[in-house]
Amino acid sequence: MPIETRIHGAGGTVTGTAVDLGAEAVAVPVRSGPVAPDAEVAKALPFTLDELLELHGAKGEAGEIIAAPVQVGGDVRELLLYGVGEAAPADLRKAGAALARRGRGRTALVAGVPSGDLAAFVEGALLASYEFRIGAAAPKRPLGTLAVLTEAGPGADAPAIERGTARARATALARDLTNTPASEKDPSWLAARAAEVARDAGLAVRVRDEKELVEGGFGGLLAVGSGSVRPPRLIELSYTPNGTPGRHVVLVGKGITFDSGGLSLKPNDGMKTMKTDMAGGAVVIAVMSALRGLGVRARVTGLIAAAENMPSGSSMRPGDVITHFGGKTSEVLNTDAEGRLVLADALAYADAELDPDAVVDVATLTGAAKVALGLRYGALFSNDDALAEALTAAGAAAGEPLWRLPLVEDYRKGIDSDVADVANMGRGDFNGGAIAAALFLREFVGDRAWAHLDIAGPGRATADDAEITRGATGYGTRLLLDHLTA
Numbered sequence: 001m002p003i004e005t006r007i008h009g010a011g012g013t014v015t016g017t018a019v020d021l022g023a024e025a026v027a028v029p030v031r032s033g034p035v036a037p038d039a040e041v042a043k044a045l046p047f048t049l050d051e052l053l054e055l056h057g058a059k060g061e062a063g064e065i066i067a068a069p070v071q072v073g074g075d076v077r078e079l080l081l082y083g084v085g086e087a088a089p090a091d092l093r094k095a096g097a098a099l100a101r102r103g104r105g106r107t108a109l110v111a112g113v114p115s116g117d118l119a120a121f122v123e124g125a126l127l128a129s130y131e132f133r134i135g136a137a138a139p140k141r142p143l144g145t146l147a148v149l150t151e152a153g154p155g156a157d158a159p160a161i162e163r164g165t166a167r168a169r170a171t172a173l174a175r176d177l178t179n180t181p182a183s184e185k186d187p188s189w190l191a192a193r194a195a196e197v198a199r200d201a202g203l204a205v206r207v208r209d210e211k212e213l214v215e216g217g218f219g220g221l222l223a224v225g226s227g228s229v230r231p232p233r234l235i236e237l238s239y240t241p242n243g244t245p246g247r248h249v250v251l252v253g254k255g256i257t258f259d260s261g262g263l264s265l266k267p268n269d270g271m272k273t274m275k276t277d278m279a280g281g282a283v284v285i286a287v288m289s290a291l292r293g294l295g296v297r298a299r300v301t302g303l304i305a306a307a308e309n310m311p312s313g314s315s316m317r318p319g320d321v322i323t324h325f326g327g328k329t330s331e332v333l334n335t336d337a338e339g340r341l342v343l344a345d346a347l348a349y350a351d352a353e354l355d356p357d358a359v360v361d362v363a364t365l366t367g368a369a370k371v372a373l374g375l376r377y378g379a380l381f382s383n384d385d386a387l388a389e390a391l392t393a394a395g396a397a398a399g400e401p402l403w404r405l406p407l408v409e410d411y412r413k414g415i416d417s418d419v420a421d422v423a424n425m426g427r428g429d430f431n432g433g434a435i436a437a438a439l440f441l442r443e444f445v446g447d448r449a450w451a452h453l454d455i456a457g458p459g460r461a462t463a464d465d466a467e468i469t470r471g472a473t474g475y476g477t478r479l480l481l482d483h484l485t486a
Contacts, residue, residue, distance in 0.1 A: 001130075001131065001132055001133070001172075001176055002169075002172070003126050003127075003129055003130055003142070003168065003169060003172050004129065004141065004142045004144070005100060005125065005126055005129040005142050005143045005144065005145070005146060006144070006145050006146070007122050007125060007126065007145075007146045007147075007148060007161055007164075007165065008145070008146075008147060008148070008154070008161065009147075009148055009149070009150070009153070009154030009155075009157035009158060009161055010110065010147040010148065010149050010154055011149070011153055011154050012149075013040050013149075014026050014027075014028070014039065014040065014041050014110050014111075014112050014149060015040060015041050015044070015072045015073065017110045017147050017149065018072050018073065018077060018108075018110045019072065019073035021107075021108040021110065021145065021147060022107065022108060023077065023106075023107070023108035023109055023110045023145075023147070024077055024078060024106045024107060024108065024109070025077055025078040025079070025080055025102075025103060025106060025109045025110075026041055026070070026072065026077060026078070026079055026080070026109070026110045026111070027079075027080040027081075027082050027099055027109060027110065027111035027112065028041060028042075028049070028079070028080070028081050028082070028111075028112055029082060029083075029084045029087075029095070029111075029112055029113060029114045030053065030058065030060040030064075030081050030082065030083050030084065031060050031083075031084055031085070031086065031087060031114065032059060032060040032061060032062075032083065032084075032085050032086060039112065041070060041072065041079060044070050044071050044072060045068070045070060045079075049081065052066065052068055052081065053066070053081065058081065058083065059083070060083040060084065060085065061083045061085055062083055062084055062085035062090070062091035062092075062094040062095050062098075063082075063083060063094040063095060063097070063098040063466065064082065064083035064098070065080055065081070065082045065083070065098055065099070065102055066080075066081050067079065067080050067081075067102075068081075080099065080102060080109075080111075082095055082098060082099055082102075082111075083095065083098075084114055084116075087114045087115070087116040088116070088117075089116070089117040089120040089397065089399070090120070090399055091116075092113070092114075092116050092117055092118075092120045092121040092124065093120040093121065093123055093124035093399055093466065093467055094124060094466045094467070095121065095124065096120070096121040096122065096123070096124030096125035096126075096128070096467075097124035097125060097127065097128035097466045097467045098128075098466075099111055099125060099146070100124070100125040100126070100128040100129045100142070100143055100146065101128050101464070103143035103146065104129075104140040104141065104142055104143060105140035105141060105143075106143055106144065107144045107145065108143075108144055108145040108146075108147065109143055109145070109146050109147070110146075110147045110148075110149070111146060111147070111148055111149070112148075112149050112150075113148045113149065113150050114150075115150065115151055115152070117160075118148070118150060118157055118160035118161065118164065119160040119161070119163045119164035119167070120164065120399075121148070121164070122148075122160070122161050122163075122164025122165055122168065123164045123167055123168045123171075123399075123467065123478070124466065124467045125143075125146055126164070126165060126168035126169070126172075127168050127171060127172070127467035127468075127469070127474075128464075128466070128467050128469070129142040129143060130172050130175060130469050131469070132175065132176060132179040132471060132472075134181075148161070163294070166290050166293050166294055167290065167294075167477070167478050167481055169290075170286045170287065170289055170290040170474075170477050170478075170481065171286065171474035171477040171478055172474065173197070173282075173285070173286040173289055173474075174279070174282040174283050174285070174286035174472070174474035174476075174477045175282075175469070175471070175472045175473065175474045177190070177193060177278070177281075177282035177285060177286070178275075178276045178278065178279045178282045178459075178471075178472030178474070179275075179276070179471050179472045180275070181275055182257055182258035182274070182275040182308075185257050185258075185275065185278070186228075186230035186257055186308055187225070187230060187231065187232050187233040187255065187257055187306035187307055187308060188230065188231075188233060189257075190233070190235065190255055190257060190278065190281065190285075190304065190306050191207040191233045191235050191306065193285070194207070194235045194237060194285050194304065195207065197237070197285055197288065197289045198237055198288075200289070201239075201288065201289045201290070201291070201292055201293070202239075202292050203237045203238060203239050203288055203291075203292075204237070204238040204239075204240075205235070205236065205237055205238070206235075206236040206238075207233055207234070207235050207236070208233065208234040208235075208236075209231065209233060210222070210225070210231040210232060210233075212234075213232060213233075213234060216325065216349075217323065217324075217325050217326070217327075218234060218324075218325050218345045218349075219322045219323040219324050219325070219345070220305075220322055220324050220325070220330070220341035220342050220343075220344045220345040221233075221234060221305055221306075221307055221341075221342050221345050223316040223320065223322045223332070223341060224256070224262075224307040224309050224316065224338045224341050224342050225307035225308060225309075226314050226315055226316055227262055227263075227309065227310040227311055227312040227314055227315030227316065228307070228308040228309070228310040228312070229312075230257075230308050232305075232306060232307035232308075232342070233255075233304075233306045233307075234303065234304070234305055234306070234345070234346065234349075235255070235281075235285075235302075235303070235304040235306060236301065236302070236303055237284075237285070237288045237301070237302040237303075237304075238300075238301050238302075239288060239291045239292065239296070239299065239300045239301070239302075240299050241291075241292075241295075241296060241297050241298070241299065243297075245297065245298065245299035246297045246298045246299070247298050247299070247357040247358065248298070248299045248300075248301070248354070248355065248356045248357050249298050249299070249300050249301075249356060249357065249358050249359075249360065249484065250300075250301045250302075250303065250350040250354055250356040250358070250359045250360070251284045251287060251288075251300065251301070251302045251303070251359075251360055251361075251362070251480065252284070252302075252303045252304075252305070252343060252346045252347055252350060252359060252360070252361035252362070253278075253280040253281035253282070253283055253284035253285070253302070253303070253304045253305070253361070253362055253363065254277070254278065254279075254280040254281055254305060254339045254342065254343055254361075254362070254363035254364065254365065255278040255280070255281030255282075255304040255305050255306030255307070255342070256274075256277040256278050256306075256307060256308070256309055256338060256339055256342070257275070257277070257278050257306060257307070257308050258274050258275055258277065258308050258309070258310070259271075259274040259277040259309045259336070259338065259339075260274070260309055260310050260311055261309065261311075261335065261336035262309045262310065262311055262315050262316065262335030262336060262338060263311050263315050263316075263317055263318065263335045264318065264334045264335040264336040265311055265336075266336060273460055276364065276459065276460050276471075276472050277339070277364055278304075278306065279364045279455060279459040279460070279472060279474075279475075279476075280361070280362040280363040280364060280365075280453075280455065280459075280476070281304035281305070281306060282472070282474070283362050283455075283474065283475070283476040283477050283480065284302040284303070284304055284362065285302065285304060286474065286477045287300075287302065287477055287480045287481055287484070288300065288302040290481055291484065294481065294485055295485075296481075296484045296485055298484055300484060301350070301354055301356070303346040303349070303350060304346075305342035305343055305345060305346040306342075307338075307342055309335070309336075309338045315335065316332055316335055317332070317335070318332055318333055318334060318335060319331070319332065319333075320332045321419055321420045322341060322420075324341075324344045324345050324348055324444065325344075325345045325346075325348040325349045325352070326348040326349075326351075326352050326444075328344075328348065328421050328422070328443065328444065329420040329421045329422075330344065330417070330420050330421065330422050330423065330424050330440075331417040331418075331419055331420040331422070331423045331424065332424055333423050333424055333425040333427070334424065334425045337424045337425050337437070339363050339364070339365050339437075340365065340424060340437050340440045340441055341424060343361055343363060343365075343441055343444075344440070344441065344443070344444045345444075346361075347359065347361060347441060347444040347445050347450075348444040348445075350445075350448075351444070351445055351446040351448055352446075356448060357449065358384070358387055358448065358449040358450070358451070359445055359448050359449070359450045359451075360387075360391070360450070360451045360452075360453065360480070360483075361441065361450075361451075361452050361453065362453040362455060362476045362480070363452075363453070363454060363455065363456075364454075364455055364456045364459045364460075365434070365437050365452075365454045365455075365456055366433050366434045366437050366454055366456055367433070367456060368432065368433030368434040368435075368437075369405075369434040369454040369455075369456050369457060370456045370457035372405070372434060373403055373457055374457055375457045375458055375460075375461065375462075376401065376457070376458055377401050377402065377403045377457065377458065378395070378400065378401070378402045378403070378453050378454060378455045378457070378458050378475065378476065378479075379402070379403060379405050379434055379453070379454040379455075379457075380392065380395075380402040380403065380404045380405065380451060380452070380453060380454075381404070381405055381406075381407055381434075381435075381438035381442075381451065381452040381454070382404070382407075382449075382450065382451040382452070383407065383442060383445070383449070383450050384449035384450065384451070386449075387449045387450075387451050388404055388451060390483060390486065391451055391453075391479070391483055392404065393486075394479050394480070394482035394483035394486065395479045395482075397482050398478035398479045398481070398482045399467070399478065400458070400475050400476060400478055400479040402453065402479070405434060405435065405438075406435065407435065407438055407439060407442065408432065408435055408439075410430075411426065411430045411432055411435055411436060411439060412439050413428070413430075414426040414427055414428045414430040414432075414436055414439075415427075415436055415439055415440055421443070422440060422443050423440075424440060426439075434454055437454070438452050438454070453476060453479075455475050455476055458473060458475040459472070459473060459475050459476070460472060460473065461473050
């Protein structure tokens, strides 16, 4: 669902802009430390801002907000003193999110913003304004307009606001696709949404249906989708920049539109969030949607391996052997380890047919990664140190942190198969389920520089926090956009 809040730059003063917009609230930034903010709105108060901060024990920490009534233009409005910490990008992102949440139900809010990464502030505010609902609207609608004033002025602020807005709206698209119920969202639905994005974003699109998947030898997608009456799709989106393109990057997303576990059936509680098992595919579509608007110089291809993993008489079975694109075979030991099977086809296709400089896959792949790193860090595996370092830096800058885990060579024997080239589950005494899955994927990338992002933890959230909203988070969208625009 589109983000309703609109952000624009403004000139003049906070109070003057509030009167012009009829804003119900004005906001003044407070940095951490003993220095009180200097704001013209304070002239309307019978006390100093220092005294107000001291009364509340405020420290200027990012996301902290204290409020007081103030008369501006003859009307009583709410004055918000909001903490921005050291005004680092992460601080401003959190501060913007806090202001947007405080502004719910209001028509307009005017905020002074300190010098720093204005795009991060915009991202935080817009992403915290995101909501996904089916049925009646929430009691308090998102903030209507957020007018921001900086020392640079509206003309200089416009590019940062535009950049932050583009990245936030791409993330919101990933959230929308992921939050959509699986009753509506099957592989063909996802392909149709990708085609709409391609039309709007100036991308080429090709969708392989089940007939073409059979003809092309995409055995992993066909096996995983074999139990569902809604057949699989391989979605390919292509972006070529104006002028001479730079490197060619292929993004591969897991697009399991619902994961019941197949014949290795999940318990009921394990299925409740499985409409979000295509979060990686949603991230790839969302990233592709923003490339032209952000002026990305790289050539980028997005592959989304979409299937529904359901139990039926035609489902793949434990013990089956799959022939993937390119001819490599895998033994199915657990039908609930299906994501790696569809990714294997897409990775092998990228290696054999697309000639990329680098391949990055993103997937809600293993509960083991979630156990290891929790809900805030994505697991990073890579066969290339430079690529790993670049992605880690991009994640840190975007507020979507990664932690690199090892591709332990001694664990490779754990995915040996007696009857196929590789098994889809680790066995023996190795444990390390996230590592086993990454080692499986590595079998299909050839000699390409490759990175695997396991986002099973941060791809979903159980509560609102800063720019994160409950449900799908869109984690990975801003990270990859940072990487591609570097």
